[in-house]
Amino acid sequence: MGQLMLNRVISMQRESRRLQIQPHNGTADSMVDRKDSTCKQDHCSQGGEIQYPGPHLPEDIWCHIYSLLPMRDAARAACVSHAFKRTWRCYPNLAFNMITLGIDIESCGEDGIARNFTNKVDHILKNRPCIATKTLEIVFRYYNAKVCNIDSWFQAAVTPGIEELTIELSSKSGRYYNFPWSLLANESGNSIRYLNLARCAFSPTDELCFKSLSRLELSDVAITGDQLGSILHNSFALQRMQLKFCNKIICLKIPFHLQQLRYLDVFDGGSLLRVIEVEAPNLSNFQFMGHRKVHLSFGVGLQFKKFDLYFPGAISYVCADFLSSLRYVEDLSLGSRCEMIDTPVLHSKFLHLKHLNVDLQAMTFSPTYDYCSLISLFDASPFLETLVMNVLQQKMLHESIVGDTSHLRQMPGHHHDSLKTVKIIGFSSAKSLVELTCHIIENTSSLESLTLNTTTGHPFDSCLTNNTGKCNLLGVDFMVEVGRGLLAIRTYVEPKVPSGVELNVVEPCRRCHDQPPPMP
Structure with missing residues (x-):
């Protein structure tokens, strides 16, 4: 299995070399910019030049190639050489779910699954230097607040420069996880481009500023219309928004300053939502699905291309x-x-x-x-x-x-x-x-x-x-x-x-x- 993964990495190296060892322009520069190389900012590059198997490439190119692998494949590839193992500690895309962590739900009860999940995540983060995380995904249907160390995981993984954050939790008790919004009330929030939260409670601070946020998805989040407004207040770059079963919202207001917003999907599973007011001038795709009639109010001059109403x-x-x-x-x-x-x-x-x-x-x-x-x-x-x-x-x-x-x-x-x-x-x-x-x-x-x-x-x-x-x-x-x-x-x-x-x-x-x- 390790050899198969190595072959895959080497194949990606060759493709990356064909595509990227060229004069750079635009966004391609940032992909291989040595100033941005996280591997060279930590102890991964200490102790001399790392010798990777395969073609001779600059270290930052190797780190970028390695970051393109899914997390489970990256972990397996780390077993085939010391270079990959050291690069694994710099891996920027963390995906913690039952599949990537290889947890068998048949082997133990829910408490055992939670402990196994917690131990594996703790082990990965403990052996990972404090480097920039690009994407963080935590999807766990057996969330147990007494076992899972999720707050400490956020402290370790949510760092300035993070771009994508996905948190989907559920527990047998039905209690919502109180998401620590204070972690995003600084440089971390400024770099977020994609935010996906499911089954979380909302208690934001006034300092939230998502100036780079282009896609927002909230599913079964305990949030009111005014609280959502505090997220949208500075989200000038927002292009897509999806709200599913956020049943505390009575009046949904989409303000005029969201000039980049093109897609809005609303799925209402409760009975509180009464009004949807849209002032975003360039919204072109709208979808609403609910169990009762709502009053729709759209700004003057709004022109839809795709409109779904159920x-x-x-x-x-x-x-x-x-x-x-x-x-x-x-x-x-x-x-x-x-x-x-x-x-x-x-x-x-x-x-x-x-x-x-x-x-x-x-x-x-x-x-x-x-x-x-x-x-x-x-x-x-x-x-x-x-x-x-x-x-x-x-x-x-x-x-x-x-x-x-x-x-x-x-x-x-x-x-x-x-x-x-x-x-x-x-x-x-x-x-x-x-x-x-x-x-x-x-x-x-x-x-x-x-x-x-x-x-x-x-x-x-x-x-x-x-x-x-x-x-x-x-x-x-x-x-x-x-x-x-x-x-x-x-x-x-x-x-x-x-x-x-x-x-x-x-x-x-x-x-x-x-x-x-x-x-x-």
Whole structure:
């Protein structure tokens, strides 16, 4: 194994020599700048020149090559020579998790796992000189405050010049780790470019200044809106921000001075968040997913390119209260598990929209909802090219077209001349859904491909056998509706599909039909 790792290092040496032993300019200079060589700042370079196996290269080049290895591989490579062992002590990218530390969770209980994890991290940091750390990652799902020495780890590893910090902790008690923000209230905070915290408490100091921070991810962090504002106060370089399940935030404010911010993702797992106010003028990608409706307020002149909105009633919300910021959107995703009223008619248009995703899947759905009301949304998108709809229902409550003797409704005057690809997941025999499908076929001269998927559409749910040899699809009721949906396709849809349009019908495999046969 050691020889294999050595071969890998030598191969990387040759590639690095080909790419970097050249005149430097721009950011490449900093990668091999001898003034920045951490190996030459500590005792790793004492006692004469280190003799590395392979081609003769300057020591700082060797240190840089070595730093490109994943931590587990770097530790293994340190076993093949004294030079690599001494370079290992200068390794700047620390990743402490169950895999890199080689901990077997089956060998002992949670307290034993915590002790093993702690001992290995302590050993690594104890034998490591006080040098600059570039990246630090601590991911531990068995966190035990009585065993883990995490505070001392931060003291040793969070040094001025650190660029990336990832802390993901969880414990059986559910208690949050009180992250020591004071460590970042100095030069260490100024150099941070990427900060990722999960399951931590927030108690920052007023001296926080993240002038280099370009990406911020907070997941299940006990933080309020005002406390988040203290982080964003001086984060002028921030480009991406993701908030997941930070359930203490009631009003999320994204200030105007975040002029570099392009991406904002918010996942709300609680019920406190009421308002999202965005003043950052150049935000172009926005995503919100929550269990309840929130009020959205966007600054004047904001122009989205990609906009994703998922909460109960999201489709009606967007169509009834058309946001001027969506006039230039190119990729729009709307999801709702509770759309109780028909989609309102839009009085404005998405003049730049090319890709539309409508997600209406639900455990149960209003049986009165008319899928044809979505036509107004399509009409407001004259340049739409791709349409994906997810209408999966585990129990279909709509009126079925199977056995219905009435004629299909016609909606004349609606033409879609740019639409090329249509995909409907969870296709059923709901009469209004069949009518909508037929309307698209008859009024879309540009249509090239139509996919009707009668399964869940999820790769992990479709036709995967379990221990009994049967497929893991949904229950018998679902299979009955699949049969009705396939019958509706054969009876009403297929005859209307032009010869130039590719029709793809996705149905369960034959093993699925080993269950009680569906009845039309």
